[in-house]
Amino acid sequence: AAKIAAETAETNAETAQAAAELAETHAETAETGALAAKVAAESARDAALIQAGVYVDEPTGRAAVADGVAFKVQGSGDVAAYEYRRTNSTSVLIATYPSSASVAGIKEIITDEYAPDDYAWIVRDEDGLVALGIKNDGTVVASKIETPDLLNLQVLADATTEVFGVDPIYAIADENGKSAFEVMPDGSIRVANLSAPIINGGYAQKLLRTDFGAGNYDTEITYFTNTGQSLAVGPAGALTTIQEYDNVGFAHYATSPVAFLPLTAANCGSGGNTEPPMFGALGAIKELIARENSISYTSQLNKLVSTSNSQGSWAIAALAKNTQYYNAAMTQATTAKALATAENKTFSVGGVFWTQGEADAGNGYAYYLNAMKTLATNYDTDFKAITGQTTPVNFISYQVGSTTANKHVALAQLQASIDSALIHLACPMYQFEYRGDGVHVTADSSKWLGGYYGLVYKRVAVDGLTWTPTRPQSAVVVGNFVNVKFHLMVKPLAIDTVLVPAQTDYGFTLVDSSDSPLVISAVTISGPDTVKITASAPIPAGAKLRYGFNTAVGKSGGYVSGCGNLRDSQGDVVTYYYHPLHNWCVFFEFVL
Numbered sequence: 001a002a003k004i005a006a007e008t009a010e011t012n013a014e015t016a017q018a019a020a021e022l023a024e025t026h027a028e029t030a031e032t033g034a035l036a037a038k039v040a041a042e043s044a045r046d047a048a049l050i051q052a053g054v055y056v057d058e059p060t061g062r063a064a065v066a067d068g069v070a071f072k073v074q075g076s077g078d079v080a081a082y083e084y085r086r087t088n089s090t091s092v093l094i095a096t097y098p099s100s101a102s103v104a105g106i107k108e109i110i111t112d113e114y115a116p117d118d119y120a121w122i123v124r125d126e127d128g129l130v131a132l133g134i135k136n137d138g139t140v141v142a143s144k145i146e147t148p149d150l151l152n153l154q155v156l157a158d159a160t161t162e163v164f165g166v167d168p169i170y171a172i173a174d175e176n177g178k179s180a181f182e183v184m185p186d187g188s189i190r191v192a193n194l195s196a197p198i199i200n201g202g203y204a205q206k207l208l209r210t211d212f213g214a215g216n217y218d219t220e221i222t223y224f225t226n227t228g229q230s231l232a233v234g235p236a237g238a239l240t241t242i243q244e245y246d247n248v249g250f251a252h253y254a255t256s257p258v259a260f261l262p263l264t265a266a267n268c269g270s271g272g273n274t275e276p277p278m279f280g281a282l283g284a285i286k287e288l289i290a291r292e293n294s295i296s297y298t299s300q301l302n303k304l305v306s307t308s309n310s311q312g313s314w315a316i317a318a319l320a321k322n323t324q325y326y327n328a329a330m331t332q333a334t335t336a337k338a339l340a341t342a343e344n345k346t347f348s349v350g351g352v353f354w355t356q357g358e359a360d361a362g363n364g365y366a367y368y369l370n371a372m373k374t375l376a377t378n379y380d381t382d383f384k385a386i387t388g389q390t391t392p393v394n395f396i397s398y399q400v401g402s403t404t405a406n407k408h409v410a411l412a413q414l415q416a417s418i419d420s421a422l423i424h425l426a427c428p429m430y431q432f433e434y435r436g437d438g439v440h441v442t443a444d445s446s447k448w449l450g451g452y453y454g455l456v457y458k459r460v461a462v463d464g465l466t467w468t469p470t471r472p473q474s475a476v477v478v479g480n481f482v483n484v485k486f487h488l489m490v491k492p493l494a495i496d497t498v499l500v501p502a503q504t505d506y507g508f509t510l511v512d513s514s515d516s517p518l519v520i521s522a523v524t525i526s527g528p529d530t531v532k533i534t535a536s537a538p539i540p541a542g543a544k545l546r547y548g549f550n551t552a553v554g555k556s557g558g559y560v561s562g563c564g565n566l567r568d569s570q571g572d573v574v575t576y577y578y579h580p581l582h583n584w585c586v587f588f589e590f591v592l
Contacts, residue, residue: 054072054074054081055071055072055073055074056073057073057074058082058084060073061073061084062084062086062089062090062091065086066086067086067087067088067089068085068087069085069086070083070084070085070086070094071083071085071086072084072097075096075097075099078099079096080098080099082095082096082097083095083173094173095171095179096168096170097173120134120136121133121134122134134172134181140180140181140191168182168183168184168185168190169183169185170182170183171183217300217301218346218391219340219345219347219389220301220303220347221303221305221336221339221340221343221345221347222302222303222304222305222347222348222349222350223305223307223332223347223348223349223350224278224281224282224304224305224306224349224350224352224353224457225306225307225309225329225349225352225353225379226276226277226278226281226307226308226309226310226353227308227309227325227326227329227352227353227354227355227356228310228319228353228354228356229310229311229313229314229355229358229359230312230313231277231355231356231358231440231441231449232276232277232308232310232353232354232356233270233274233276233308233310233311233312234270234274234277234279234308234443234446235274235275235435235440235441235442235443235446236271236273236274236443237273237442237443238265238269238274238275238443239265239275239279239443239447240263240264240265240269240279240283240447241264241266243262243264244263244279244282244283244286245282245286245287246303246304247262247263247282247283247286247303247305247306248260248261248262248263248303248305249261249263249267249278249307250305250307250332250335250336251267251268251307252268252269252270252271252307252309253270253307253308253328254307254331254332256331257307257336260339263279263306265279269308270308270310275443275446275447276308276310276446276450277353277446277447277449277450278306278353278450278453279447280446280447280448280449280450280451280454280576280577281353281396281450281451281454281457282304282306282450282454283454283576283577284450284452284453284454284455284458284576284577285304285454285462286300287454288454288455288458288576289458289462292458292463293462305336307328307332309325309326309328309329309332310325310355310356313359314359315359315360315363316356316357316360316368316371316372316375317371319356319375320375320378321374321382326379329379330382330383333349333387334386337386337387347387348387348389348391349383349384349387350393350394350457350461351394351395351396351457351461352376352379352393352394352395353396353450353453354396354397354398355397355449356400357398357399357409357410357413358406358439360406360409361403361405361406362405363409364408365408365409365411365412366412368408368409368412369412369415369416369419372397372413372416372423373419375395376416376420376422377422379393380395380422391461392421393422394424394456394457394460395420395422395424396426396453396456397416397423397424397425397426398426398427398428398429398452399413399414399427399428399429399469399587400413401429401430401559401561401562402428402548402549402561402562402587403560403561403562407548407549407562407587410428410548410562410586410587411587411588411589413425414469414471414587414588417469424456424460424467425469425586426452426453426455426469427452427469427583428469428548428584428585428586428587429441430500430552430555430562430563430564431499431500431584432445432448432449433556433557434555434556434558434559436558438559438561442557444577447577448576448577451576451577451579451581454576455574455576459489468487468488468489469583469585469586470487470489470493470566470567470568470584471486471487471586471588472484472485472486472545473485473486473487473529475590477539477592479538479539480534480535480536480539481532481533481534481535481539482532482533483526483527483530483531483532483533484532484533485529485530486530486585488529488568488570489568489570489583490568490570490573490574490583491528491569492525492527492528492529492568493525493527493529493530493566493567493568494525494567494568494569495523495525495565495566496565496566496567496582497565499580500555500563500564500565500584501554501555503550503552503554503565504550504553505523506523506564506565506566507550507562507563507564507565507566507585508523508546509546509547509550510535510539510544510545510546511546512540512542512544513540513542513544518536518539519536519537520533520534520536521535521536531566533545539592541592542591542592543591543592544589544591544592545588545592546588546589546590547562547564547566547585547586547587547588548562548585548586548587548588549562550562550563550564567584567585568583570582570583571583
């Protein structure tokens with residue numbers, strides 16, 4: 001009986017084991033089916049992404065779309081699809097989409113399911129340590145970067161930037177052809193935004209573009225007019241008492257110039273002892289080319305010429321076309337061209353340095369906006385008639401200090417720079433030092449202001465880039481909060497209470513559609529280009545966010561005009577005359 005019981009128990013155990021094995025087989029089958037379903041779903045998703053507007057070959061796709069439109073072409077092997085953009089009846093490859101087989105061959109890739117919430121894609125080792133990641137905003141994060149040539153590691157201007165120029169051999173791009181990561185034919189890497197605590201064994205807070213190539217120099221002699229009111233004339237106590245580089249000019253408001261003079265206060269300043277911004281502007285252009293393009297000024301085959309045509313307290317109407325200072329600039333350009341021709345050198349007009357606005361406090365927003373755009377167009381047209389050049393005459397301006405009386409002028413200057421491709425708003429004025437009257441800057445700050453003018457000219461004319469002051473781009477309101485995304489030259493944004501004393505709410509104010517104040521509870525940086533404003537109550541439709549409409553506190557030199565603490569990080573790597581050239585936020589009013 002015992003033997004029978006034992007055999008029965010053994011049989012029952014074998015039956016239970018078989019049932020367990022069968023259940024395990026069913027579970028594995030179910031898991032396999034679920035995995036297959038997942039793979040099929042992902043494949044369907046990828047296929048839907050790739051197949052949207054897909055064509056059998058590039059000529060077929062190009063023929064089917066208009067210029068500027070992107071289209072996809074079927075791939076093969078490791079490539080699922082190619083994306084092109086039609087440009088002037090030709091096609092430019094802008095992205096390559098890897099096939100599933102290609103992706104499967106990349107070792108230890110962790111998909112979205114396992115990546116942290118703010119990451120779209122990561123690569124890790126067997127211990128779970130992340131070596132490379134791409135965030136949802138396009139930022140590439142690396143634990144360590146090793147490269148023999150940092151200039152080959154390029155950081156593009158925006159978080160996701162379309163591929164231009166030389167085609168990459170590999171790119172990680174979204175469906176719109178905007179890439180976060182590119183490998184170029186020469187082996188260099190381009191990323192949209194980079195976060196790397198260690199670069200070549202050294203810690204770095206930021207990696208900013210420093211290689212600007214050979215640059216673009218249209219002519220061998222380039223003239224600039226410096227015009228406006230007293231801030232353009234410049235303060236007494238000149239700093240530029242000896243010639244910097246090979247810069248030259250004519251005497252202040254020269255009506256019959258005959259020869260180039262070394263650009264010094266004695267030769268070219270009003271009364272022989274003033275520091276107009278043009279001194280700093282030309283010096284900065286030369287210095288930045290030497291620093292960023294690795295071309296010493298003795299090797300720069302481009303001589304810069306400037307003359308000051310300015311008068312204190314004059315309104316824009318007194319400086320417009322056919323007025324004495326405008327006509328003097330035309331005479332100077334004509335003479336400068338003749339002198340260049342005598343030297344067998346090419347000639348052009350580079351731009352206008354504009355420092356004027358306080359005298360138009362009594363005129364309206366629309367008046368000044370129209371007058372400024374008209375003046376820029378007139379300078380461009382009339383100088384081109386003298387030189388025969390096709391390149392634009394850049395109109396580079398400051399933004400007037402915002403007081404109650406002239407804040408409309410500051411806003412008009414901003415809008416003019418948005419409306420006109422000729423006009424570039426270099427900077428506001430609240431970061432500078434003043435002489436005690438709250439209106440006129442010190443000689444040091446006048447040269448510093450000129451540094452901004454020179455930087456803007458260098459960026460747009462030499463580097464071929466687009467300049468933008470730090471200003472709002474878009475805003476999203478949710479209840480009590482508004483997230484404002486900013487245009488800026490160099491990320492990230494910063495709230496700086498060291499270089500500029502802390503202002504109430506850092507210079508921001510909120511009003512409703514009737515201009516009644518709304519209470520701000522907090523102002524914080526919420527992203528590399530985003531500011532979060534928290535109000536004490538829900539923000540109503542039609543509310544307006546303002547910056548610089550306050551009365552400055554804590555500033556020396558009597559400055560009480562508009563002020564704020566928001567800037568980009570440009571000045572961390574771009575300096576002039578011992579000062580950082582941060583791109584400080586300009587005064588604005590933005591309807592939410």
